[in-house]
Amino acid sequence: xxxxxxPSKTRKLRGQRWLRHIWPVKGMHSLRKQLIVYFTxxxxxxLSLGSYFSYSHMLEIIKGQNEKYLFQQFRQLDYNMxxxxxDVDRLSKLFLIDDAVQKFLETNLYSSEFDAIETxxxxxxxxxxxxxxxxxxxxxxxxxxxxxxxxGSFKTTLVNTDxxxxxxxxxxxxxxxxxxxxxxxxxxxxxKESFFNPYISSIQDTSIISVxxxxxxxxxxxKSATLIININERYLASVYSAAFDDNEGETYIVDDRGGVxxxxxxxLIGTVSPYYEQIQVAGDFGSFVPTGSAMQVxxxxxxxxxxxxxxxxxxxxxxxDILSMQKMIVFVFFISMLLIYTVSxxxxxxxxxxxxxxxxxxxxxSRGELGVTITKIPNNEFGIVIRRFNEMSLSIVDLLHKNNxxxxxxxxxxxxxxxxxxNPHFLYNTLNMIKxxxxxxxxxxxxASIVALGNLLRPAFKSTSPMCTLRDELRYLENYIKIINxxxxxxxxxxxxxxxxxxDCQIPRFILQPLIENSITFGMQDHEHVIxxxxxxxxxxxxxxxxxxxxxxxxxxxxxAEINSNLQDVEDGVLRNKExxxxxxxxxxxxxxxxxxxxxxxxxNAEEKGTVxxxxxxxxxxxxxSIREEWPGGQN
Numbered sequence: 308x309x310x311x312x313x314p315s316k317t318r319k320l321r322g323q324r325w326l327r328h329i330w331p332v333k334g335m336h337s338l339r340k341q342l343i344v345y346f347t348x349x350x351x352x353x354l355s356l357g358s359y360f361s362y363s364h365m366l367e368i369i370k371g372q373n374e375k376y377l378f379q380q381f382r383q384l385d386y387n388m389x390x391x392x393x394d395v396d397r398l399s400k401l402f403l404i405d406d407a408v409q410k411f412l413e414t415n416l417y418s419s420e421f422d423a424i425e426t427x428x429x430x431x432x433x434x435x436x437x438x439x440x441x442x443x444x445x446x447x448x449x450x451x452x453x454x455x456x457x458x459g460s461f462k463t464t465l466v467n468t469d470x471x472x473x474x475x476x477x478x479x480x481x482x483x484x485x486x487x488x489x490x491x492x493x494x495x496x497x498x499k500e501s502f503f504n505p506y507i508s509s510i511q512d513t514s515i516i517s518v519x520x521x522x523x524x525x526x527x528x529x530k531s532a533t534l535i536i537n538i539n540e541r542y543l544a545s546v547y548s549a550a551f552d553d554n555e556g557e558t559y560i561v562d563d564r565g566g567v568x569x570x571x572x573x574x575l576i577g578t579v580s581p582y583y584e585q586i587q588v589a590g591d592f593g594s595f596v597p598t599g600s601a602m603q604v605x606x607x608x609x610x611x612x613x614x615x616x617x618x619x620x621x622x623x624x625x626x627x628d629i630l631s632m633q634k635m636i637v638f639v640f641f642i643s644m645l646l647i648y649t650v651s652x653x654x655x656x657x658x659x660x661x662x663x664x665x666x667x668x669x670x671x672x673s674r675g676e677l678g679v680t681i682t683k684i685p686n687n688e689f690g691i692v693i694r695r696f697n698e699m700s701l702s703i704v705d706l707l708h709k710n711n712x713x714x715x716x717x718x719x720x721x722x723x724x725x726x727x728x729x730n731p732h733f734l735y736n737t738l739n740m741i742k743x744x745x746x747x748x749x750x751x752x753x754x755a756s757i758v759a760l761g762n763l764l765r766p767a768f769k770s771t772s773p774m775c776t777l778r779d780e781l782r783y784l785e786n787y788i789k790i791i792n793x794x795x796x797x798x799x800x801x802x803x804x805x806x807x808x809x810x811d812c813q814i815p816r817f818i819l820q821p822l823i824e825n826s827i828t829f830g831m832q833d834h835e836h837v838i839x840x841x842x843x844x845x846x847x848x849x850x851x852x853x854x855x856x857x858x859x860x861x862x863x864x865x866x867x868a869e870i871n872s873n874l875q876d877v878e879d880g881v882l883r884n885k886e887x888x889x890x891x892x893x894x895x896x897x898x899x900x901x902x903x904x905x906x907x908x909x910x911x912n913a914e915e916k917g918t919v920x921x922x923x924x925x926x927x928x929x930x931x932x933s934i935r936e937e938w939p940g941g942q943n
Contacts, residue, residue: 342655350647351761356828358636374594381607384547395518407433412524433465445539448503451532489521496568504723514540516578543569556620563613661689678704720897759789777808802841815925822855822920828858853922
């Protein structure tokens with residue numbers, strides 16, 4: 308009948324099992340959840356790093372492509388600028404061989420003042436003619452060391468003899484450089500036209516690029532003047548502004564000191580480029596991203612002068628160029644994460660399903676449901692674990708069955724041994740009555756026999772333990788021999804040859820008496836009235852061998868072989884003793900049930916005459932401890 312708490316406990320266990328399916332393990336201790344989190348995190352890190360490196364790589368590719376494109380543009384611009392400077396150089400030479408210019412230079416050295424004025428007017432007219440034919444020329448000036456300055460632009464003319472300006476000019480870097488490299492051309496920038504024409508208005512003042520060279524009369528070896536041809540900086544800026552979009556960053560030219568001499572943004576002219584030092588260290592062409600700056604600086608060294616053309620490109624432009632790709636990467640990233648999570652969840656659910664089944668079966672085993680197995684076994688490492696679990700579960704059931712069988716057999720044989728005895732209360736009462744009757748009749752032999760029989764039967768009913776010491780078993784035999792001798796007229800000699808060290812060894816109770824009885828029953832011959840029965844004990848490694856030797860008629864070899872074979876092959880629960888009683892087979896089986904199949908009885912003929920029975924048991928002391936390190940009772 309089921310107890311009142313049974314249904315509620317069953318419902319509780321079912322609820323726990325249902326909860327484990329919904330939430331297998333509390334918190335993050337679930338293997339499936341841990342693996343999903345780990346896979347997701349690893350995928351997140353891998354995809355993040357992949358996206359970052361892809362983005363960086365694409366950015367580098369775009370910067371490299373942009374650098375390559377700018378290199379071609381810079382080379383073309385360098386060629387155009389060199390062509391323009393070459394044209395200006397050629398024009399300067401043409402200008403110098405002009406008769407009016409030569410006359411002016413000669414007048415400056417040798418002529419009268421009237422000739423100088425006439426020559427001045429001629430040269431101004433010639434300058435005006437040159438400027439009108441070449442639109443990129445802003446102005447032309449000739450500065451003599453003695454007569455001052457003459458020149459102008461298409462709109463203005465100048466004859467300047469201001470000593471203060473002249474002194475400042477002759478101390479300027481531009482003049483000193485033209486003097487040092489005479490007769491080579493010197494190119495300068497970063498100046499306004501007012502540097503050469505102090506009388507020009509601020510409205511007309513423009514930035515210029517100056518091509519300067521020292522000049523002299525053809526027939527004079529001494530430098531006597533400086534020719535300055537100023538190119539409109541706006542014209543030069545328009546050359547590269549056409550090639551580069553100003554909306555994509557600033558483009559400018561810096562001189563050998565880092566000063567900006569030309570720029571699409573006129574406000575930068577005269578300032579110093581913050582990247583000039585890095586440009587000088589880097590080389591003739593290349594690009595770099597300044598530390599802490601959000602732009603790419605591309606530079607190119609121009610031919611002839613130590614000038615560089617520089618392009619500043621905001622990195623934001625690159626980001627805009629790859630914005631669509633970046634969006635695609637983000638889209639692919641999230642789609643990949645979703646797929647990874649979905650596939651991982653499905654895969655891990657499939658992987659951990661056998662583990663959940665295994666956990667359920669183990670839970671069933673913990674409730675006492677033995678022999679449970681899992682039928683669907685995966686072909687992987689989990690399958691090996693499940694197979695071992697099935698084997699373990701079935702082995703437990705098998706071991707329990709074997710253990711129950713062994714215990715049942717022990718109980719059966721003990722009951723059979725005890726059932727062979729007479730009811731103790733009836734037997735004691737009867738013996739007591741006979742003893743008093745014999746005492747009244749002065750039959751002392753009868754009294755002694757009854758006392759011996761009482762001592763013989765007392766151990767059978769005094770203790771319920773199936774084990775006793777060898778000492779108690781031998782005392783029991785002494786009483787048994789007394790009774791036998793009164794029956795057979797002292798024809799049994801009982802010789803006890805057991806050393807004291809074996810007296811406390813534990814053996815199953817009542818195993819020697821059946822053997823003594825067999826020796827007396829089958830060993831005595833009709834014409835012999837005396838039989839010697841000797842009991843000895845010897846040590847064999849960690850075991851004890853007890854020998855029961857008689858001087859009877861012995862056993863025929865074929866019969867002896869049959870008996871020994873039956874002792875080895877005795878069936879479970881089947882005794883082969885044809886004559887009934889407890890018998891040697893019962894004794895042999897009890898020994899094996901207690902100590903294992905390697906122990907038991909072997910029978911042989913004595914060397915001279917009679918039979919010897921060898922009993923092998925483990926050496927277990929009275930305190931229950933064995934001298935063996937391991938005594939596998941019930942095992943082979």
